[in-house]
Amino acid sequence: MAISRLLIANRGEIAVRIIRAARDLGIYTIQAHSEADADMLAVRLADEAVCIGPAAAKTSYLDVARIVDAARQTGADAVHPGYGFLSESPRFARALQEAGITYVGPSADTIERMGDKVAARQAAQAAGTPVVPGSKGRIDTLDDAVATAAQVGYPVMIKAAAGGGGRGIRIAANEDELRKLAPQAQSEAQAAFGDGGLYLERALRDPRHIEVQILGDGTRAVHCFERECSIQRRRQKVWEEAGATCLDEATRQSLCASAVAMAEAVGYKGAGTLEFLYEEASNQFFFIEMNTRIQVEHPVTEMVTGIDLVQEMIRIAGGEPLRFRQEQITVTGHAIEVRINAEDPHLQFMPFPGTVGALRLPEGDGIRMDHFLYEGYQIPPFYDSLIGKLIAHGADRAQAISRLRAALQTLSIDGLKTTIPLHLALADDPQVQAGAVHTQWLEPWLDAGNLTPAATGGAS
Amino acid sequence: MADIQSPLPGTFYHRPSPEDAPYKATGDAVAIGDVIGLVEVMKTFIEVKSEIAGTFAGYAADNDGPVTAGQVLATLDD
Numbered sequence: 039m040a041i042s043r044l045l046i047a048n049r050g051e052i053a054v055r056i057i058r059a060a061r062d063l064g065i066y067t068i069q070a071h072s073e074a075d076a077d078m079l080a081v082r083l084a085d086e087a088v089c090i091g092p093a094a095a096k097t098s099y100l101d102v103a104r105i106v107d108a109a110r111q112t113g114a115d116a117v118h119p120g121y122g123f124l125s126e127s128p129r130f131a132r133a134l135q136e137a138g139i140t141y142v143g144p145s146a147d148t149i150e151r152m153g154d155k156v157a158a159r160q161a162a163q164a165a166g167t168p169v170v171p172g173s174k175g176r177i178d179t180l181d182d183a184v185a186t187a188a189q190v191g192y193p194v195m196i197k198a199a200a201g202g203g204g205r206g207i208r209i210a211a212n213e214d215e216l217r218k219l220a221p222q223a224q225s226e227a228q229a230a231f232g233d234g235g236l237y238l239e240r241a242l243r244d245p246r247h248i249e250v251q252i253l254g255d256g257t258r259a260v261h262c263f264e265r266e267c268s269i270q271r272r273r274q275k276v277w278e279e280a281g282a283t284c285l286d287e288a289t290r291q292s293l294c295a296s297a298v299a300m301a302e303a304v305g306y307k308g309a310g311t312l313e314f315l316y317e318e319a320s321n322q323f324f325f326i327e328m329n330t331r332i333q334v335e336h337p338v339t340e341m342v343t344g345i346d347l348v349q350e351m352i353r354i355a356g357g358e359p360l361r362f363r364q365e366q367i368t369v370t371g372h373a374i375e376v377r378i379n380a381e382d383p384h385l386q387f388m389p390f391p392g393t394v395g396a397l398r399l400p401e402g403d404g405i406r407m408d409h410f411l412y413e414g415y416q417i418p419p420f421y422d423s424l425i426g427k428l429i430a431h432g433a434d435r436a437q438a439i440s441r442l443r444a445a446l447q448t449l450s451i452d453g454l455k456t457t458i459p460l461h462l463a464l465a466d467d468p469q470v471q472a473g474a475v476h477t478q479w480l481e482p483w484l485d486a487g488n489l490t491p492a493a494t495g496g497a498s
Numbered sequence: 499m500a501d502i503q504s505p506l507p508g509t510f511y512h513r514p515s516p517e518d519a520p521y522k523a524t525g526d527a528v529a530i531g532d533v534i535g536l537v538e539v540m541k542t543f544i545e546v547k548s549e550i551a552g553t554f555a556g557y558a559a560d561n562d563g564p565v566t567a568g569q570v571l572a573t574l575d576d
Contacts, residue, residue, distance in 0.1 A: 074564070093564055094509065380540065389540035391507055419508040420564070423540040 041065055041116040041140060041356040045088075045109045046080065048120025049099065051410045051426055052332070053080035056118045059348035068112045070105060072098035074418040079410040088112050093420045099123040102130050109139050116140035116355060122422070125331040126153055142355040143308045144254075144330050151304065152328040162325040165300040170242065170315065170324040176235035183220045183238060184213060190240045196220060198227035199235035209241045244476035245315040247275075248282045248323065250297035251339045253350055254306035255360040261294040262343050263369050265335055268475045269464065271387070276457075276480060277464060278375045280338035283435055283473050284318055293323050298364075300325070309336075309351040315477075334377070334427070337408060341373035341431040371404075372438045373431040376446070376464075378409070379423040382455035384491055391419040395452030400445035404431035404438070411451065425456070435473065439465055463489050500550050501558070501570040508539035510546075510571055512561040520561075522554040522572070534572050537565065552576055 044060045045068045046053045057067045057080055069084035074093035081087045088108045091098035098104065100123055109117050117134055119125035119142065131146035143149070152158050159169050171190035176199040177183050187194045187210070196208045196219055208223050210216035220236065228234035247270065251262040266282035267275040285293065297312040311333050314323045336347045345367065353361070381387040394415045399407050409426030417425060430445055432438035443465040446458055464470050467488065469479070483489075504510065512520040512535055521534050528534065533545045535557070552574030559571045 094562070388544075389506070389542050391540060419506065419539045421540065423542075 039115070039140075039357055041142075041352060043068060043112070043114045043116070044142075044352070045070055045105075045112060045114035045117045046084070046120065047099065047105050047109075047117050048123055048125070049075050049078060049080065049410075049421060050424065051408050052120040052334075053078070054083060054410050055408055056120060056348055057083050059346060060118075060352060062346075063349055063352060065352070068109075068114050070099075070108050072420075074420050077415070079412055079415070086112060093418065095123065095421065102127070102133050105130070106133050106137050106139070109134070110137060114139060116142055116352075118142040118352070119331065121331050121334055126329070128153070140355050142351055144306055144310065148304055148306060149330045152310075152330050155327065158328055159325070161304055162300055165296070165303040167296045167300050167312075167325045168323065170240055170326070172239035173237055177238060178235055180217065180220055183216060183236060186238050187213065187216050190238060192216075193241040193243070195239045195241040196223045197237045197239065198223065198231055198233070199237045200227065200231035200233040242315055242317045242324070243319050244478065245317055246282070246284060246476050247313065248285070248293065248316045249311045249313045249333075250294050251333075251336070251347070252297055252301045252306065252310050252312065253345075253347070253354070253360060253362070254301045254308065254310070255354050255358070256305050256307040257302075258360055259298050259301035259306055260360060260362055260364045260367060261298050262339050262345055262347070262367055263294060264290060265338055267335060268477050269470070269480050270477050271480050271484070275335060276377055277461065277470075278335035278338055279435070279438075280342045280373045281369060282316070283372070284316070286321070289321055289323070296325075300328075308354055309347050318476075334424070335375050337406060337427060337429045338373040338375045341404075341406065341429055342369045342371060343367055344370070371431055371433045372435040373404075373429060374435075374438045374442050375427050375429045376442065376461040377424055377457065378426040378428060378449075378451075378461075379457045380417055380425050380454050381423050381457055383457050383460040383489060385455075387457075388455075389419070389423050390455040391417045391423075392454045393417070394454065396450070397452070398448060398450045400428070400448040402441070402445070404441050405429070405445045406431070407445075407449075417454070425451075425454070428461075436471075439471060459491075460489055499555065500552060500574045500576065502534055502546065502548055502550075502572045502574065504537055504559075504565045504567055504569045504571050505546065506537055506539045506544060507567045508537040508544075508565060510559045510561070510563055510565045511536040511538065511543075512557055520557070524554055524556050526554040528552050528554050528574055537571075546571060548574070550574060 124130040128146040128150040224234040267278040269277040406429040430442035555573040
């Protein structure tokens with residue numbers, strides 16, 4: 039049944055984004071908010087707002103019972119979870135289902151299955167999608183280790199089967215090294231955990247993070263091509279692109295087809311993302327996990343495909359079949375998104391909640407900014423530091439970067455420290471311009487002092 | 499009496515984790531640089547360190563409660 043009253047169970051920029059998408063579909067919007075978020079932009083934009091509890095997320099945005107109650111009280115027939123908070127909670131999806139309210143996303147069972155790393159890895163293998171090769175179980179002898187390494191391929195990572203947290207990990211480039219390192223790892227594991235069992239996994243060299251956007255209606259699935267999000271700090275994406283220019287066309291097709299196969303194999307319904315690591319040296323990709331929700335970086339895909347992913351997921355939840363055949367989805371140009379966080383990049387990215395002063399937003403060809411700012415808005419300290427996303431689309435990657443740089447130079451948010459200087463420095467970096475990055479690239483770059491107030495003219 | 503103020507707005511915690519004891523109890527000696535609590539701001543935990551020495555007189559802000567920048571978190575007796 040088509041959705042007519044949508045409750046948005048999220049905050050910040052994604053709540054604004056969902057309200058705009060729903061409104062374009064003629065849907066009445068109800069914004070859920072904590073006591074600390076009563077004056078946020080999404081509350082001002084929505085047709086109706088409902089308070090769901092105190093500032094702390096655990097008593098508001100993470101409280102399943104309060105949100106289901108709020109949906110009932112306001113007569114919502116559907117709930118959009120956004121990203122983060124309860125967006126990957128099978129319990130939340132199930133509670134809504136039991137209350138007769140539509141969840142904008144896949145079924146609770148699918149969320150549960152794909153949220154479990156082991157089950158997701160098995161689902162990938164069953165659908166013929168490669169995963170990072172590793173030993174099937176624990177390894178106890180050197181001969182076992184050598185035989186397994188020959189199968190998974192060098193270099194191999196040697197881990198303690200009983201360990202965790204990266205302790206005692208060694209990398210062997212060839213059999214000689216493995217014969218030397220495996221016994222060391224065994225005795226260390228024995229000493230540390232009382233168990234000398236080992237686990238071997240192929241060590242990926244300078245892996246890139248590449249992900250595929252998919253849409254499914256429960257029967258059929260399509261992909262909206264790939265994104266590359268290799269520029270990360272502390273496993274948080276900082277800068278995201280559509281598409282991944284490091285891929286050749288055959289690899290891109292095979293990556294995207296494998297994501298569709300997996301989505302169809304699990305009867306996926308809604309928008310989802312399959313994340314992969316890609317090793318350029320061997321031209322191989324490996325599935326790592328699936329996110330069963332809209333992602334922060336979805337706008338880059340929207341810019342290159344022209345598809346409104348948030349609208350599509352609402353339509354699918356309302357019972358419509360997929361509106362696209364695969365051949366109708368094409369890519370035009372290249373898009374880049376940078377995350378604007380309220381953090382001081384010159385002070386170890388210390389969070390900087392504050393009051394938004396004069397606000398100057400960039401405009402122009404190919405420029406989009408998703409945000410929840412207005413002048414005089416006091417950014418609450420209780421939630422994450424993302425305050426907006428600047429997206430630049432160009433005919434090719436070089437033009438996207440040059441439009442991004444110009445937009446970053448225009449963008450100013452008085453009253454706050456933000457990550458704008460970081461993105462300006464990245465846009466000017468020769469390696470970024472050449473696309474020569476991987477998931478372990480940004481942190482050494484920062485440690486090497488590439489971002490200094492002088493290097494960016496002290497701009498903030 | 500001296501006050502220890504919050505350096506940032508956020509959520510104040512008396513303990514390093516819910517299972518642990520509070521950093522300080524009434525009557526404890528406080529040295530310069532001693533951690534007396536945590537402020538969680540935008541998912542980052544910042545240690546609140548005393549800039550003065552004295553005897554801990556008590557917390558002035560609730561555990562797990564919202565605080566503003568400059569709010570008094572704890573007091574010390576000279």
